[in-house]
Amino acid sequence: MEVPLYPIYRLNSPHTISQLNTFLPLEENPTDIHTVVGLIQDVRFGVSNLAFPMFRSTFIALSKGDRNVLLRKTAVLSGSNKNFHSSTPSLQALQRHFDNYDEGRPRILITGSLGQLGSGLARVFRQKYGQENVFMSDIRKPSRDITSRGPYIFADVLDYKCLQKIIVTHRIDWLVHFSALLSAVAEQNVGLSMKVNIEGTHNVMELANQYGLRLFIPSTIAAFGPESPRNPTPNLCIQRPKTIYGVAKVHTELLGEYYHHKYGLDFRCLRFPGVLSSDTHPGGGTTDYAIQIFHDALKNGHYTNYLRPDTRLPMMHIDDCLRSVAEIMEMPSEALPQRTYNVTGVSFTPVELGEEIRKSIPHFMQDYRPDHRQAIAETWPEVFDDTEAQQDWNWRPEFDLERMCQVMLDDLRPLYQEPAMKYLRVLTASCYE
Numbered sequence: 001m002e003v004p005l006y007p008i009y010r011l012n013s014p015h016t017i018s019q020l021n022t023f024l025p026l027e028e029n030p031t032d033i034h035t036v037v038g039l040i041q042d043v044r045f046g047v048s049n050l051a052f053p054m055f056r057s058t059f060i061a062l063s064k065g066d067r068n069v070l071l072r073k074t075a076v077l078s079g080s081n082k083n084f085h086s087s088t089p090s091l092q093a094l095q096r097h098f099d100n101y102d103e104g105r106p107r108i109l110i111t112g113s114l115g116q117l118g119s120g121l122a123r124v125f126r127q128k129y130g131q132e133n134v135f136m137s138d139i140r141k142p143s144r145d146i147t148s149r150g151p152y153i154f155a156d157v158l159d160y161k162c163l164q165k166i167i168v169t170h171r172i173d174w175l176v177h178f179s180a181l182l183s184a185v186a187e188q189n190v191g192l193s194m195k196v197n198i199e200g201t202h203n204v205m206e207l208a209n210q211y212g213l214r215l216f217i218p219s220t221i222a223a224f225g226p227e228s229p230r231n232p233t234p235n236l237c238i239q240r241p242k243t244i245y246g247v248a249k250v251h252t253e254l255l256g257e258y259y260h261h262k263y264g265l266d267f268r269c270l271r272f273p274g275v276l277s278s279d280t281h282p283g284g285g286t287t288d289y290a291i292q293i294f295h296d297a298l299k300n301g302h303y304t305n306y307l308r309p310d311t312r313l314p315m316m317h318i319d320d321c322l323r324s325v326a327e328i329m330e331m332p333s334e335a336l337p338q339r340t341y342n343v344t345g346v347s348f349t350p351v352e353l354g355e356e357i358r359k360s361i362p363h364f365m366q367d368y369r370p371d372h373r374q375a376i377a378e379t380w381p382e383v384f385d386d387t388e389a390q391q392d393w394n395w396r397p398e399f400d401l402e403r404m405c406q407v408m409l410d411d412l413r414p415l416y417q418e419p420a421m422k423y424l425r426v427l428t429a430s431c432y433e
């Protein structure tokens with residue numbers, strides 16, 4: 001049997017290359033280095049939820065900077081036209097594993113993929129693993145633009161059989177579960193949010209366990225409450241959220257960790273702060289103001305905020321958010337000491353955000369009419385501590401407040417300049433009809 005040769009375009013993650021360079025001096029021919037990186041990436045995603053001696057030895061070699069071991073192992077694997085002859089059980093196991101993934105790439109289902117995070121993640125994963133291997137799903141009618149970019153399937157997360165059929169028919173390996181009602185909307189419809197956010201999660205968790213999938217479900221700063229330390233909020237502390245959204249997320253975190261310890265489910269969870277994006281609309285959260293403010297600043301030069309001026313909340317740019325999902329999903333299971341991690345970007349208040357916007361739009365004005373979302377925000381972390389993600393899997397946010405504002409304004413400005421351009425942008429940005 002032959003070891004597949006992985007195409008070069010999958011070998012270009014600057015992040016992984018820089019990690020590798022920490023351990024391997026770069027006097028090597030760059031082509032070799034890229035080859036090594038690619039193999040590590042493949043090995044990393046390929047074997048992570050199995051107890052895999054081959055994988056472990058590769059990773060340990062990397063961690064210790066033992067270049068000889070690493071290069072020797074990868075040399076065996078990267079022999080493009082060589083037959084894969086090895087009597088060591090670990091290498092045979094690796095081969096078996098590659099046989100299981102189509103062309104060595106995972107097949108990924110994203111639920112709730114027409115929301116703020118889903119279409120961006122589909123784009124990121126399709127670039128990495130191929131358009132046809134990433135299945136977007138939701139209960140809404142997608143735009144033509146979405147269906148032209150790759151597979152889209154109707155999937156109601158409350159329908160166990162429907163999800164089961166998709167997982168089996170499309171031979172899904174990874175499940176990213178994004179379907180949810182966000183904090184403000186959930187508070188207005190507790191019954192429905194308990195169904196979607198709790199029952200829906202039960203369905204995906206049970207199926208992921210049954211079919212041995214790698215499962216990612218995001219959590220949030222909303223999983224903390226007023227009794228948690230709020231500045232900063234560490235990874236592990238008291239969690240007594242006061243919203244149904246937060247209660248459902250704590251339930252998800254605990255259940256996922258329980259399934260992991262009891263059954264070995266490869267559950268992964270990141271707690272996100274408010275996420276800022278310009279190409280999709282926010283889904284009804286408490287942090288949505290930090291997106292709407294840019295639209296209103298560009299359109300009217302004015303924004304009426306539903307939070308008080310001094311309400312500090314953690315936020316991150318969507319590019320950082322999506323990169324964090326890709327990075328945690330590619331980590332080998334054995335290298336993750338924990339299953340749930342805080343990740344963040346930067347914390348700011350409405351006043352501070354307004355001041356930053358005013359650097360580009362000097363006439364921008366903001367006033368304040370706090371509503372029911374103020375009470376929610378007051379129970380959430382002000383500053384999020386993601387030290388453990390930084391230590392355990394080298395997480396690093398790239399957007400500070402200045403860059404976040406600049407990118408948001410640059411992305412959105414065309415929407416509010418020329419009518420024709422605006423029309424085009426709205427058409428391409430919309431995920432559903």
Ligand SMILES: NC(=O)C1=CN([C@@H]2O[C@H](COP(=O)(O)OP(=O)(O)OC[C@H]3O[C@@H](n4cnc5c(N)ncnc54)[C@H](O)[C@@H]3O)[C@@H](O)[C@H]2O)C=CC1
Binds near residue numbers: 117181285
């Ligand atoms: N956007 C943010 O700032 C943050 C998001 N998160 C989490 O990330 C995940 C994705 O969030 P967003 O994309 O912002 O949410 P969103 O509200 O924009 O999208 C959620 C999607 O779920 C779908 N959905 C609702 N009911 C469904 C059902 N029964 N079956 C299938 N799909 C259904 C909706 O149609 C929608 O497209 C959620 O779990 C959310 O809690 C966590 C922290 C921050």
Ligand SMILES: CC(=O)[C@H](N)C(=O)O
Binds near residue numbers: 275
């Ligand atoms: C922080 C979140 O989970 C979300 N953006 C919300 O505000 O509900």
